[in-house]
Amino acid sequence: MIRENLEEVEKKIQQACDKAGRDRSEVTLIAVSKTKPIEDLMEAYNAGIRVFGENKVQELADKIEKMPKDIHWHMIGHLQRNKVKYIVGKVDLIHSVDNEELAKEINKRAEKAGVKQDILIEVNIADEDTKYGVTADKVNELYVNISKLPYVNVRGVMCIAPNVDNPELNRQYFVKLNKIFVDIMNIMVDNSRVDVMSMGMTGDYQVAIEEGATMVRVGTGIFGARNYNSE
Numbered sequence: 001m002i003r004e005n006l007e008e009v010e011k012k013i014q015q016a017c018d019k020a021g022r023d024r025s026e027v028t029l030i031a032v033s034k035t036k037p038i039e040d041l042m043e044a045y046n047a048g049i050r051v052f053g054e055n056k057v058q059e060l061a062d063k064i065e066k067m068p069k070d071i072h073w074h075m076i077g078h079l080q081r082n083k084v085k086y087i088v089g090k091v092d093l094i095h096s097v098d099n100e101e102l103a104k105e106i107n108k109r110a111e112k113a114g115v116k117q118d119i120l121i122e123v124n125i126a127d128e129d130t131k132y133g134v135t136a137d138k139v140n141e142l143y144v145n146i147s148k149l150p151y152v153n154v155r156g157v158m159c160i161a162p163n164v165d166n167p168e169l170n171r172q173y174f175v176k177l178n179k180i181f182v183d184i185m186n187i188m189v190d191n192s193r194v195d196v197m198s199m200g201m202t203g204d205y206q207v208a209i210e211e212g213a214t215m216v217r218v219g220t221g222i223f224g225a226r227n228y229n230s231e
């Protein structure tokens with residue numbers, strides 16, 4: 001089932017790229033495997049997937065241990081400062097940085113680990129009370145401040161659009177994130193590389209790609225519905 005789902009997702013990504021006149025290589029598919037067992041991840045791995053996203057530190061650390069070593073891991077969920085030490089240097093990208101204190105902790109741990117940690121700034125794009133992320137008007141300031149940290153590299157921005165039935169309703173938010181992305185590119189500090197826009201999930205990744213997403217995070221579309229009962 002996972003293999004078939006992946007084929008379907010791949011087809012839809014290609015369609016969206018074609019529609020937007022973009023090259024498929026501009027978009028990275030992140031397979032969001034949270035709550036799913038190793039067997040499921042291995043099925044995706046055997047179908048060619050090498051980029052996985054998880055949203056909980058403990059689960060992520062366990063899966064890094066158990067899965068093959070050529071995987072690129074992404075931390076996409078809310079991150080508490082006291083858990084930073086468990087993932088710095090082990091993940092390619094932390095998508096969910098929304099305050100300076102968290103960035104400072106990442107910087108501290110990255111220095112200790114002898115790495116430079118790539119991160120994204122999470123934007124609460126629709127100003128939802130239920131969501132994490134910095135508000136749109138505060139992104140530039142946060143970007144400038146985080147960019148001063150020597151062991152952290154801000155690669156771009158991320159958002160979780162509202163949960164809607166019609167993905168067209170989220171187009172406005174993807175357009176908005178794209179504007180923010182261009183803004184921080186224009187104030188880009190030193191020789192840092194700002195090239196990542198992480199937006200679009202199972203319900204709306206095609207629209208996100210049409211609006212410039214460079215990373216889409218797809219969970220249920222690949223692995224099927226999540227079962228939280230066993231947690």
Ligand SMILES: *Cc1c(COP(=O)(O)O)cnc(C)c1O
Pocket residue numbers: 032034055076077160201202203217218219220221
């Ligand atoms: C769970 C999750 C996803 C994937 O959601 P689906 O709707 O299952 O594709 C994407 N991004 C984040 C931050 C998530 O927590």
